[in-house]
Amino acid sequence: xxxAPASRSLARRLRQIPEVGEVLDRxxxxxxxxxxxxxxxxxxxxxxxxxxxxxxxxxxVAACNDASTAYVAxxxxxxxSGGATPVEGCVLIELSRxxxxxxxxxxxxxxxxxxxxxxxxxxxxxxxxxxxxxxDPSSQxxxxxxxxxxxxxxxxxxxxxxxxxxxxLALEVVLPDASSVWLGRPDGHAHGLDxxxxxxxxxxxxxxxxxxxxxxxxxxxxxxxxxxxxxxLVGACEAVTAIIESRVVPAALELMDDRxxxxxxxxxxxxxxxxxxxxxxxxxxxxxxxxxxxxxxGVERVLTTHGAIEIRAARDETERLALWRGRKxxxxxxxxxxxxxxxxxxxxxxxxxxxxxxxxxRVAAENGIRIANILHAGDGNLHPNIPFDRRDAEELAxxxxxxxxxxxxxxxxxxxxxxxxxxxxxxxxxxxLLFSESDLAPMRWVHEVFDPADRCNPGKVIPAPRACAExxxxxxxxxxxx
Amino acid sequence: MTVAEARFESILGAQACRLGGDxxxxxxxxxxxxxxxxxxxxxxxxxxxxxAGVALIPxxxxxxxxxxxxxxxxxxxxxDLSGLREPLELEAAEGIVTAAAGVPVASLAERxxxxxxxxxxCALHENATVGGTIASDPPGLDLSPGWRLRNDLLGLxxxxxxxxLGGCGGRVVKNVTGFDLVRLHCGAFGTLGVITxxxxxLRPLPEETRRLVRRVADAEAGLIVAAALQxxxxxxxxxxxxxxxxxxxxxxxxxAVDVTACAAEFEGEEVAAPRWQQLxxxxxxxxxxxxxxxxxxxxxxxxxxxxxWRLLSSSSGAAAPRLGLPLAGIVFADLAEDRLADLSARxxxxxxxxxxxxxxxxxxxxxxxxxxxxxDFALMAALKRRFDPRGTLxxxxxxxxx
Numbered sequence: 001x002x003x004a005p006a007s008r009s010l011a012r013r014l015r016q017i018p019e020v021g022e023v024l025d026r027x028x029x030x031x032x033x034x035x036x037x038x039x040x041x042x043x044x045x046x047x048x049x050x051x052x053x054x055x056x057x058x059x060x061v062a063a064c065n066d067a068s069t070a071y072v073a074x075x076x077x078x079x080x081s082g083g084a085t086p087v088e089g090c091v092l093i094e095l096s097r098x099x100x101x102x103x104x105x106x107x108x109x110x111x112x113x114x115x116x117x118x119x120x121x122x123x124x125x126x127x128x129x130x131x132x133x134x135x136d137p138s139s140q141x142x143x144x145x146x147x148x149x150x151x152x153x154x155x156x157x158x159x160x161x162x163x164x165x166x167x168x169l170a171l172e173v174v175l176p177d178a179s180s181v182w183l184g185r186p187d188g189h190a191h192g193l194d195x196x197x198x199x200x201x202x203x204x205x206x207x208x209x210x211x212x213x214x215x216x217x218x219x220x221x222x223x224x225x226x227x228x229x230x231x232x233l234v235g236a237c238e239a240v241t242a243i244i245e246s247r248v249v250p251a252a253l254e255l256m257d258d259r260x261x262x263x264x265x266x267x268x269x270x271x272x273x274x275x276x277x278x279x280x281x282x283x284x285x286x287x288x289x290x291x292x293x294x295x296x297x298g299v300e301r302v303l304t305t306h307g308a309i310e311i312r313a314a315r316d317e318t319e320r321l322a323l324w325r326g327r328k329x330x331x332x333x334x335x336x337x338x339x340x341x342x343x344x345x346x347x348x349x350x351x352x353x354x355x356x357x358x359x360x361x362r363v364a365a366e367n368g369i370r371i372a373n374i375l376h377a378g379d380g381n382l383h384p385n386i387p388f389d390r391r392d393a394e395e396l397a398x399x400x401x402x403x404x405x406x407x408x409x410x411x412x413x414x415x416x417x418x419x420x421x422x423x424x425x426x427x428x429x430x431x432x433l434l435f436s437e438s439d440l441a442p443m444r445w446v447h448e449v450f451d452p453a454d455r456c457n458p459g460k461v462i463p464a465p466r467a468c469a470e471x472x473x474x475x476x477x478x479x480x481x482x
Numbered sequence: 483m484t485v486a487e488a489r490f491e492s493i494l495g496a497q498a499c500r501l502g503g504d505x506x507x508x509x510x511x512x513x514x515x516x517x518x519x520x521x522x523x524x525x526x527x528x529x530x531x532x533x534a535g536v537a538l539i540p541x542x543x544x545x546x547x548x549x550x551x552x553x554x555x556x557x558x559x560x561x562d563l564s565g566l567r568e569p570l571e572l573e574a575a576e577g578i579v580t581a582a583a584g585v586p587v588a589s590l591a592e593r594x595x596x597x598x599x600x601x602x603x604c605a606l607h608e609n610a611t612v613g614g615t616i617a618s619d620p621p622g623l624d625l626s627p628g629w630r631l632r633n634d635l636l637g638l639x640x641x642x643x644x645x646x647l648g649g650c651g652g653r654v655v656k657n658v659t660g661f662d663l664v665r666l667h668c669g670a671f672g673t674l675g676v677i678t679x680x681x682x683x684l685r686p687l688p689e690e691t692r693r694l695v696r697r698v699a700d701a702e703a704g705l706i707v708a709a710a711l712q713x714x715x716x717x718x719x720x721x722x723x724x725x726x727x728x729x730x731x732x733x734x735x736x737x738a739v740d741v742t743a744c745a746a747e748f749e750g751e752e753v754a755a756p757r758w759q760q761l762x763x764x765x766x767x768x769x770x771x772x773x774x775x776x777x778x779x780x781x782x783x784x785x786x787x788x789x790x791w792r793l794l795s796s797s798s799g800a801a802a803p804r805l806g807l808p809l810a811g812i813v814f815a816d817l818a819e820d821r822l823a824d825l826s827a828r829x830x831x832x833x834x835x836x837x838x839x840x841x842x843x844x845x846x847x848x849x850x851x852x853x854x855x856x857x858d859f860a861l862m863a864a865l866k867r868r869f870d871p872r873g874t875l876x877x878x879x880x881x882x883x884x
Binding site (some may be wrong): 028037105107108109151152154155158162163165169181182183184185187188189190192193195197198200201202210217218241244245247248249271284287288290291294295347348350351356376379380381412415416417418419420422423427431433435436438439440441442443444446447448449450457461462464 | 573574575576577598599619628629632633640642646647648649650652653654655656657658659660661662663665666669670674675685686687715717736737739740743781782783784785786808811812833835852853855856857858859860861862864865868869880881882883884
């Protein structure tokens with residue numbers, strides 16, 4: 001962490017870099033950058049710098065290296081695992097001004113963009129060409145492509161289209177030594193090790209994306225969106241498994257529990273979801289029109305067999321968007337329940353969803369914690385959401401305890417720590433639940449190769465070796481962890 | 483018997499070790515062949531080789547042992563992974579399968595089909611195994627930007643030269659926990675570690691598949707027809723010369739009603755099964771289609787396929803391009819050796835990649851089959867040094883002589 005004179009000297013150098021939009025150093029400006037969307041963790045950067053070109057990013061990294069100062073890249077700050085939480089006294093590199101679409105190749109269905117481009121803006125731009133960018137996190141109207149690449153973000157349509165990585169063909173990145181290099185080929189063909197694939201999801205710890213070549217997919221010929229309500233959560237989970245076993249791959253298969261429905265329907269985002277249901281499934285099918293009718297009939301049969309009490313189909317695009325608005329606004333609607341929201345993210349084997357959700361709810365109840373569940377159920381991806389008030393220290397301690405217990409339950413069930421939010425700071429020290437030291441060692445080898453000085457978003461993702469005395473958060477300038 | 487050979491015998495038992503005899507890989511003598519039956523034995527062999535300074539080359543069914551550069555090691559020990567047959571666990575309800583590296587792709591495909599499912603493992607190569615296919619990531623007839631093995635690979639167990647066994651990824655269909663080492667190992671030719679088992683996503687078999695063909699005047703006409711066909715989103719799309727003419731072949735799959743509608747919209751004759759198999763063998767170059775020449779694969783964007791074909795036609799002397807995959811931007815061709823430098827240079831100028839899939843051992847002494855190293859090669863070399871500091875695993879075989 002630089003002292004005040006060093007920080008002022010670094011600020012002067014950063015201001016001299018051409019194509020740096022702004023360098024912020026006032027406490028009131030820095031305050032808003034203290035955390036990403038995981039507000040449980042926060043730390044203050046020494047400086048926030050807003051580059052407007054890739055060259056400026058290189059120059060900023062070089063300046064940080066010369067000053068032996070850590071730096072953290074940030075997009076829109078919508079991440080939920082603390083991946084963009086500053087390291088105390090670091091330089092925060094805010095990439096939102098690198099936000100252009102540089103090229104659209106409709107013939108080959110690709111787009112070249114800068115990292116600060118907002119996700120939804122890309123799909124809007126290519127829609128007239130009959131194309132879209134498939135990864136669609138719930139924060140799609142705000143989150144940026146660079147942040148999506150860093151976290152390998154998902155979204156409801158991951159079930160059919162995958163997370164971000166399959167949609168990234170090549171990346172221009174600034175490495176921790178301040179050099180710039182392309183990883184992968186814009187045509188997507190492999191030539192040597194897949195460093196593009198390695199970089200996606202590395203959470204800004206081995207470099208900073210400055211340009212990305214992305215794969216676009218055709219808009220579907222037809223779409224069918226169904227909302228099915230159930231008397232029990234178990235019934236809804238069993239229907240999910242049965243749909244997948246019927247060899248249908250929906251574009252999306254989302255589940256919301258009664259507490260989520262109640263929060264949503266009591267909010268300004270009310271979407272007409274049935275308030276008397278214990279769970280609803282939002283199912284989207286897409287493909288050629290004729291086959292889609294057959295697929296829909298098959299899915300409706302499965303839903304009925306598994307106890308759906310009502311099945312509603314969107315009759316037009318307006319109704320479809322209304323159903324989706326409800327799903328995507330559900331996180332925001334939970335603002336009614338408490339001032340803070342801890343959005344968890346884990347994946348379990350699909351067939352164990354009902355059992356795992358039940359265990360999570362019981363643990364929460366035992367600790368006096370309310371949980372509202374939203375699931376990308378088709379992928380086995382859970383988001384147990386914990387509304388809480390962080391001003392209540394005792395409640396905060398219980399929230400953290402339950403959060404860690406949720407991860408243990410998921411891993412015990414054969415699951416993993418994250419399906420789409422990443423590890424960041426939030427789960428770094430839980431990696432040992434899933435990985436042995438032998439599993440983690442190759443990740444450390446990768447990190448050593450890319451960032452031997454450990455200045456690029458240090459302390460995220462990979463826990464220090466168990467024997468290492470320098471691993472305590474305070475010693476690494478990091479906020480304390482759950 | 484050398485000290486190292488004796489140590490390998492003590493790890494595996496004498497019955498799992500044999501001398502290489504006349505066996506050579508790209509002209510490099512194989513001194514010993516080891517056939518471990520567990521991943522712990524694989525890891526122990528790696529540790530021993532690393533300690534003794536012995537170069538190991540992992541193999542599965544051996545169908546792609548001729549791929550890659552000639553190793554710079556004076557002799558090799560071949561680590562035959564075909565004995566790793568367990569587990570083969572198919573979890574149909576979860577939509578995943580976990581298989582040991584030595585499981586034949588054909589066995590896995592048969593098992594998956596039994597539950598109405600399939601994987602994206604390329605099934606063109608006879609004798610191919612799960613581990614070898616993941617390590618070499620060959621293009622199948624159905625390759626396209628959205629249909630890539632690396633995107634359906636969920637988890638791996640890998641043995642490293644330090645004798646450790648590490649897992650990456652998991653056994654669930656969605657996972658962003660930690661660095662994505664799964665993709666790093668896919669297509670890495672076993673140069674960073676040896677894959678011992680893998681978990682893959684299963685996809686439902688389509689309700690119906692139809693393969694159709696249309697005869698056209700020549701390959702260029704075929705590629706123009708192929709471009710028009712792409713709006714119907716075929717699973718596979720091929721162009722192949724037939725004498726002076728050419729054929730466009732395509733495959734629709736999905737719901738029967740959609741397949742029928744697509745087939746009606748773009749008419750062709752049904753493809754006889756032997757013809758499709760012949761093309762699969764052509765793509766796999768199995769057996770070697772023209773033993774004396776080079777087999778190259780030139781790759782660009784899908785829209786580049788016609789121009790790649792033209793370049794190859796003008797560069798390949800008497801031999802013509804053999805097969806085009808317009809969905810992937812790939813053309814396979816046989817090539818006279820003395821044309822390679824010119825072809826590669828011209829392709830590079832266009833941003834295309836030329837890979838030599840087959841060359842004789844003598845030819846390989848003089849060339850890097852992967853062409854000029856890519857821009858990020860320095861990072862690849864640094865990773866190789868960190869994962870395999872003594873160069874134990876297939877030294878020199880991969881891109882840029884890694």
